[in-house]
Amino acid sequence: MPQLPDGDPAPSDGALPGAALSRLSEGTFSLYLHVPYCSVRCGYCDFNTYTLTELGDATGASLATWVDAVEVELDLARRVLTADGRAAPVVDTVFVGGGTPSLLGATDLGRALAAVRERFAVAPDLEVTSEANPDQVDAAFARQLAAAGYTRLSVGMQSAVPHVLATLDRTHRPENVERAVSAARAAGLAVSVDLIHGTPGESVEDWRTSLEAAIALAPDHVSAYALTVEEGTALHRRVVRGELPTPDEDDQATKYELADELLGAAGYAWYELSNWARTERGRCRHNEHYWDGGHWWGVGPGAHSHVGGVRFWNVKHPRAWADRLGGGDSPAAGRELLTAEQVTEERVMLGIRRREGLSVEAVPRSGRSAVAPLIADGLLDGQAALAGQLVLTQRGRLLADLVTFRLLGL
Incomplete structure (x- = not known):
């Protein structure tokens, strides 16, 4: 797992400089909710995630109490952002990422979004995305998510080839991707699928198979990322031991070109290096806010935020995050004021x-x-x-x- 930046100490009450708050009106405002739980940690992942068995059922660290702690941090965010009588920013997008948000189930995901709406005004065309493991998405889950106000589902497909999924330690069944996408579409949700290319042992034809399978699903959006072998991950250890080859840059370039060719022929236009959409409305507005330098508050363990030129980040462990909130303190571990x-x-x-x-x-x-x-x-x-x-x-x-x-x- 990557280490948090050093930065400067963050105040225990989470207060932000008045100059930063005054800039909130200059751009969009978004919320990111981090779900740090996974049933199994994928070998390539270096995100701030924990398996349920690692965390146990201690208050604040468990899946069952995540929404409760989120509500407390959202209260803190509103207090900080409305200091000195300022109006609360209007939320334009919400993204629930992880980890594996679908582990929460549709009921708790709905509770998390309701908590946002109770504390902040939202834009009329609010975009709300949740990431999901395809094994956990069926018709009932998708309908309940849509009824709660979600508008997009990002499905972690990664590959359609079983041996590639096995190398990545992905446990979902490839056929469940089609079920998840169909269920989401039937519920009225926009759909994105995530792919990874350059996995050791993946041939160009394997990658073509994955691309063609994704295109056949006719999602609104496709993300295709080149695999990065991050230090500290199980995949990195396997590469260091010589069990797997290091991803080849030329191979990844070839696969990127193939993705652009096939997606372009199918009507998808690139709008960011690793992202393609069928229409302008199919773009992920939440990510565009990041790229535009917008303001956002990241809720959850290890989540990062940016408000008015101040970047800050939460403590990483779910128990430490919940304990700080439970004690009335900000969970921020540090922050920095961005220079020009x-x-x-x-x-x-x-x-x-x-x-x-x-x-x-x-x-x-x-x-x-x-x-x-x-x-x-x-x-x-x-x-x-x-x-x-x-x-x-x-x-x-x-x-x-x-x-x-x-x-x-x-």
């Missing part, structure tokens, strides 16, 4: 990854001299640059980190 340089770096890094691209004016002067060479190298679209926008070509998407580095003048 950090804001610029993030704007470039996130903006260049998107289909709309990045305004030339957003690039620091030290990096603007790199634009012409990047066009000459085929990494930036020359026509778009003439109109003042820096947009990656497909080749540029494969080398987005290099493009970012050059645009920042580094």
Whole structure:
């Protein structure tokens, strides 16, 4: 698991500087709710997750008491955000991630969303997403989720090939992906499916099989991520021991190009390096808020937040998180005030990854001299640059980190 940033100490009451709160009106506001529970930890995952047997049934650490603690943190968030008589921000999107949110069941997921609505005004077109394990989604679950106010379901498909799923330690049955997607669609939910490419032992034909299976489901949205072997994970230990090969960058590039080809032919347009949608409405607005530098409060163990240029993060362990809230304190472990340089770096890094691209004016002067060479190298679209926008070509998407580095003048 990754370590939390160092940062500065966070006040025990969670108070934020007035200057940060005053900027809330400048952008959108979202809530992220982190469910840290999994029945089995996947070998590639380095998220802040815990199996139910690891945590036991202690108050605050258990699945059964998660919503209760969420309600307490939402109360804290409202107090902090309305300090000095300020109006509470209107929530535009809610995302319940994990971990495995579907382990909670539709009833508790509904309770969590109701807790949000009780404390905050929400936008008329509120987008509410929950991630789900396909084994846990049936018609009744999907109907109840939709009735509670959820609008999207993100289904963790990862692959359609059994040996690839086994390498990833994914335990769901591939045929249940179709059941989950059909149930969600019948309930009126928009559907996203998540895929991973580059798993050791996955052939190009395996990847094609997964893509074709995903496209056959006709979801509204597809996310396709290149596997990263993170230190500290079971997969990393297997690679270090020589049991599995390190993912090959050229192989992953080939698979990215295949994804873009097949998804494009099926009517999906890329709008961020790893995300494709059938329509503009099919995009994930919640993620776009992150990429736009919006404001959000992350609720739950290890959750990160950003409000008005202040980034802060909660303690990681569910018991420590619940204990702090139960004692009347903020669960924040630390925070940092973003510098102008950090804001610029993030704007470039996130903006260049998107289909709309990045305004030339957003690039620091030290990096603007790199634009012409990047066009000459085929990494930036020359026509778009003439109109003042820096947009990656497909080749540029494969080398987005290099493009970012050059645009920042580094």
